Amino acid sequence: MPGQAPKLYSIKKTTVAFAVASVFLLISLVWMVLQDSTREWKGWQRKFMELSRQKASAELEAAGKAVDTAKLAELTKQIEAARTQSKAHSDEITRVKKEIAKADVDTLKARAHYQDLKQFQDSDRYFLEEYRAHHEDEQAKAYEALLAHRGPEFSKAKADLESLEAAREGLQAKLEKFTGAEETARREAAKLTQAKTLLEKKVKKLTFDWMQMILNAPMLDFIRPSLQIQQIVLENLYDDYYFNKTQKVDRCVTCHLGIDQKGFEDAPQPFRTHPRPELFLAADSPHPLEEIGCTVCHGGSGHSASFVTAAHTPRDKKQAEAWEKKYHWHPMKHWSEKMLPLNHAEASCAKCHAGQAEMPEAPKLSQGRKLAETFGCFACHKVDGFERWKVGPNLKHVQSKLEQDWIIRWLQNPKEFRPSTKMPRIFHLRNTSDPGSASKNDAAIAAIAAYLMKNSEPIALDNPPAAGDPQKGEALVKELGCLGCHSAAGVSANHHGPELSGLGSKVKAEWLYTWLKDPKRYHTETRMPSLRLSDEEASHITSYLLSLRNEKFESIELPHVKPEVVEQMALNFMTTTKRQVEAKAELEKMSEEDRLEYLGGKMIGQQGCFGCHDIKGFENAKQIGTELSEEGSKDVEKLFFGFVPLEHTRQSWFFQKLKEPRIFDDGKELPYFEKLRMPQFDFTDEQADALVTFLLSLQKTVIPEAMQNRLDLREQQIEAGRLIVAQFHCQGCHTLDGKVGAVREIFEDKGKAPPILTGEGKKVQSPWLYKFLSGPTTIRPWLTYRMPTFGFDHAKLTELVQYFNNLDQVPPAFVHEGVVPSTEEELQSGGKLFQMFQCIKCHKSNPEPGLSASFLAPDLAVARERLRPDWVLEWLKDPQTLQEGTMMPTFFSEGQSPVPDIFEGDAAKQIKAIRDYLWIFNPEAVSSGAPSAKGTQTPASAASSSATA
């Protein structure tokens, strides 16, 4: 036996190493399994289970109390009694039970026999048909015989079965007799405590006992885990993973378990119910949870199921700190499509509701859009779908409007002249206030002013005939409807047009007079309508407006412009296209003014003034700002944060850029012409916040056609109309489309306020509306406000008419609607009623001048051309409901007619008769036969009708 082979090392020492290693490995493996299985969302689900258990047990208590113990006790007594009674018959009952058992066995056997026979029957019938089909007659006959033979046997078996079943039921009934009472009582009691038992079961299910513990243990949680991932797989919504579409799967409900359940409105987050479930998430709401999911609106990573990886975004710094403490939150570094902070969630509405300009359910987004339109963001920034009008005044004839000095003072700081102006400040801002830039600013302003003066054609101005009277002017401004757009004379109901203050130190009398008479002569596409002012009115208003002066602004002394600065700036522009030497030479040749004008032109091009103003030479210049069509999905890395300490999110960058655009130049070493050019709008925080929501809504995400909220033709026409209404600010005067006319609040007597246009589509005929809008005529003489002439072109007029008709779901009929009077007799009675109601007393067709206001009501001769026939019927019934505050009384209060003898007092017929009469009514015939003043003997039937309120 060869000796023992030599040892390499002591096995014992290695065993120790082995022991240590295996213990450590065991510990680390167990630790690995535990760490892998303890997921954050499991913790939340257990908390939710506990929360719903507490809720259920609370309900249980309530249900317990709700059970009226008295009735329950009485029922239990009944059960007791029934049981004792049935005990008395116990032997009887056992006998019946035995019989039932036997009956069961018999029926079973009978049924089996019956079913066997049925099998034979069916197969015989099959073979019979087969053979007959194949014309093998003798086999067919054999099967026929078989069928015949088995027929009676089969029916007998069926009969036996049925009789046995019947017997069985009888016995059951007998048994029932004994236990019946007990049965019903017990069922009664059960119904009473049914709610309670259900809740008890529910509470039992929700308690996290040891059995649940095992079912959710790491290796066993595949059997029946109570903690598991919940997700919504969305059929036609996709995540855009850059050039490939992946199906959207939202796992948010794994932690947000109570999101679509009632009853968790005030539960702690993440279990709180979604606000306004009838609009979001409910099965019948427009955004059901199964079809919409969560991330399409809120953003974030739907596939992740933990607080940080789902890319939650806090609403503000305070919430960020709270989250850091509570959930160890930190911005999810590697997920670009982060969640929108809740105060900007409305931004996602634009994804599907693209076409709608106005979204009542998304007030902040709509406000953001409106601000972007009114402050002219689209002048510099191209945004698809938002090509709007030029917001600033036309400068093509500015020479005949303003002085050069005024323009210079204005450009220094527009808000000096008029604090409420929408014109942003362009020069002397944060990044151009160092001495070097300041002088360049002044040179630029002077240059721009020079350019504008030189490149604008003067237009013929007429002088006001007489020096107007400011008091009358002020009264006229208040009465004629200027307050519909402007805030003036101490009343600021509307801010659509500029505030009429300080005009004295801005414009000349001739210009203002001509402008008031016919604004279009000065600026063809101006939104300022003409109020068809008479010369006298115009001169009164001119004198009043010119009396308002802004001395402080006038006293600003003009900055001195050094010619060498102008020259150096002009050189800078010229060297972009020419070589240094050639540029210098050319500049030498130009005179001082030419250089200034040249610089002015270049500066206008550089600052993008042509975006808001029409300027000669810049008719089709390109917008200078970056395109914002997909700003909401822009990669955060592409936003230049510079040295400004901001958190790296889109919303914080947008907010800062809107509040203080030039801050991003801080700390940068830039020549004057490469500095940031976005002007300072001085938005309030609330305005900036709404604009940020609007910017975040400009997203690139593609929503499939099926999910889009496509507007049908009618809605599109309404949107087009709303655009015009917004552009011309009709809602400044009129109550329309859900918005109350802004000036109505000024009027103490609503009858004197501009008419309410809700329901105008049903009221007026389209051809008339078309003609009226293009050239308004007075309908309600007692109104001091005048419907201005906007000078709409054909396209806008048709859009407006369609807008009014569609608002009231009335098909736009561009054909005049006539009325077919049925009989001559109706016309006659219509005339008589017309006489009796003395309509002509107010509705004079040619009102004599000087009559007091109340006598002037709309001219009825126009009625048949203006009004829709069936609207008149509604109107005569009760005018107050259609036009609240109107002076037109109701003659048929509560549907009762004051004239009983015509059509037997049937109000509807009488109204129809009056309406038919109106359609053939001609004022001449009637005015001559006007009822004489003194007591014509109208039928003195004092109609007394009692009417209850």
Added chain:
Amino acid sequence: MPGQEEQPKKKFSFKFPEFSFKDFRLKTQVGKSVFRHGYADDDRDRALTVLTNVFFHLHPVKVRKSGARFGFTWCAGGLSFFVFLTLVVSGILLMFYYRPTVEYAYNDIVAMREHVPFGIMRELHRWGAHAMIITVWLHMFRVFMTGSYKPPREFNWVIGVILLVLTMLLSFTGYLLPWDQLAIWAITVGSNMARATPFLGHEGPGASLLKLGDIQLIHSGSDVRFALLGGNFVGAATLLRFYILHCVAIPTVVVLLMAVHFWRIRKDGGISAPL
């Protein structure tokens, strides 16, 4: 009553059948059919343990003392093989949940991070891969420092070098599978070098010489980079191609070469020792 012969009542007693594993192993047919060696603590039995076991007989029965020292071999080769095995195991577990298409790849990895049971296999697989590269380099380092590449083991050294390269390729192809920014751009950078292969890369020197008449043979659609990526850029085809390379192609070659490698170690005289 004393004196009466107490009939011992049949007392029912139950005794667990003794079971000794040793007897089971040595005596029963089942035991003997599985284990072909006994328990004896003697050299014969130790030899049989190695000889009769397909895994152990990777080693000879006896080995030179110097070769068995941890200080000499650092167990680097063995550990490389061991971590390769753990990678195969964790890799197969990952294959249960990972779908190599552009739509699902990323989401499946997120699912593993978020809720798939044993999602930690992904960590094990990734860190195992890095560990394997370090261990393989260490093994090469040890073999070089002990001069064990010298004849007769030179061919085995060549196989070792090839295995090293294949390990790096395995890691390279695996790097792309999570399909995130890190992956796609690491592979793009890596594969851009292939563009410049002499003659075979469309931006490599000599590519323009390979012409058939005026038809340029090597262009961006037919060069070695295109073959590697299955397209002009790292796309869905690349993901699938790398998945197959990573899970089937390269591991098979590696296993084959490992077999040769182990066999050559034995054939070239076991762990090297001074002459």
Added chain:
Amino acid sequence: MKIQSMFSAIGVVVLFFAVANPAHAGTVSGKASFSGTAPAVQEIDMNADPTCAGLHSETVTTEDVVVNANGTLKNVFVYVKQGLEGKTFEPPATSVKMDQNGCQYHPHVFGVQVNQPFEIINSDSTLHNVHGMPTQSKEFNLGMPIQGMKLTRKFDKPEVMVKFKCDVHPWMNAYAGVLPHPFFGVTNEEGVFEIKDLPAGQYVVEAWHEKFGVQTQNITIDEAGVQTADFAFAG
């Protein structure tokens, strides 16, 4: 036309003298004196509607400020503002009448109880429209073209001073005090008002005038006797 106004005046006087001395109901009466210069009386120019002009021989004056011969103020509406909470009063079946006579509302200021029938009569031959503008309940505007036409309405919510106007004749206006209880009175030509059958208790009585605004006084009604509450209005 004249007769009706006479009749109502007599009614008031009779009531005044019938010093019913029920066991525990007290009465409040008093004078609304007027000091200072009375504003010039404005004439109503009725020729905008020939029928109205025809009805009057001499010129008609507005009734908003009527200073009586004895320096007292007419058309002051006096009512119990506080002190009746919780008590409900059956609205009387008789209706309060408002006549449009001679293109003027008669009476100019009056009181009506909630849910008490309120009858509007048009004694003129011309068209009148009664444009009642309550803020608490629905605004109404009833056309009354036929002479002698009568319409009855009811107010369901109390409101002190509902303004009436006629859109056809802008000078016509009237004020109605709608109250949930019968304790109110209007000063007559002597500037005297009277509130009868007031149960004992603490009350706040308010006097309202179209132009000179509102004044209040606290009064306590003990067992019996007349409690006086005079108001002094300044021009």
Added chain:
Amino acid sequence: MIEAFKHGVNAFCNPTSIFSAAVALFALMMAFPAFFVSTPAALVLAFLTLGFFGVGLTDEHFRTIVTTPDNVPIVGMLFIFGYFTWFALRKAVENDKRIAAGQPTLEKAEAEEKVMVFPYLIYIEFVAALFYSIILVLWSIFLKAPLEDTANPSISPNPSKAPWYFLGLQEMLVYYDPWIAGVLLPTFIILGLCAIPYIDNDPKTSGFYSFKERRRGIILFLFGFWILWVLLIIIGTFLRGPNWNFFGPFETWDVHKLVPLMNVNLSDYVFVKTLGMGLPKAWYLREMPGFILLTLYFWLPVTLLRRTVFKKYYESLGATRYVIYMILFLTMFSLPIKMYLRWAFNLKYIVAIPEFFFNI
């Protein structure tokens, strides 16, 4: 004080100084292995590296780079290889002492005796595997695998780096044209490695750690491994930031860092800078200086060394093997030379024929 230290390190850490310092340290180590292998030297070295990392981790930027999950293996590799190189050299030095003293080497002493594989060898392997698994599992528990944004071919992160083990090649891309750095040199590395046993085939010196016996082989290998592979990986990971600019370990990676880049080709140097005449049109004329230099570089050392220093070696190797060895040797050393040419003279390409994508 730490700021000063950091600025000092940042300043020191430009490519030239790091590379030269590393080569100098390497030369020292190779010259006096005995000293470096002793435990006090090892402790000092270990303490220095650990200290550097300890202080470094206090810096926010350095910490983010080092603790990025994928960079942890590199730091690990640094320590592992550092230890094992030290361990191997230590045994080599001990053996050298023994051979000098005529005693048998450590391995020789135990070479004759044989031990049973079971349990001895298998037990070691088993315990080693256990410890290895523990490391892997703990590593998986504490460090989560990275998962960045979904793949977006249109936004390339700056810097976008290859996996860490290829960073050496990516670093070479800075100095060489892609076809050399990406294809030629890697092939030469692989072929070179494969060729080692066929060049250094003296069986006598195998099976034991020794430094003196195989000085040239070990120095070449360690230089290739440590300086040209591990150091380049470390530079590629820690010191290369956006736009592949060079950043000190404590310098935050700023995308907008602008570093003037004035690399010039040899042909420009010769014709424009020195001779002042325009570049000749024909490429072969233009690149003549480059070709001359190259042939000289590959021809001169082969012939000169054959007759002088490597004379004995040449005889033992034989002509073909010697030439292969020299080609491999020269290509390997072309990298450091190319680096120094770039750093010293901003020399971009020695031969630049963009027409054929052929630049060296």
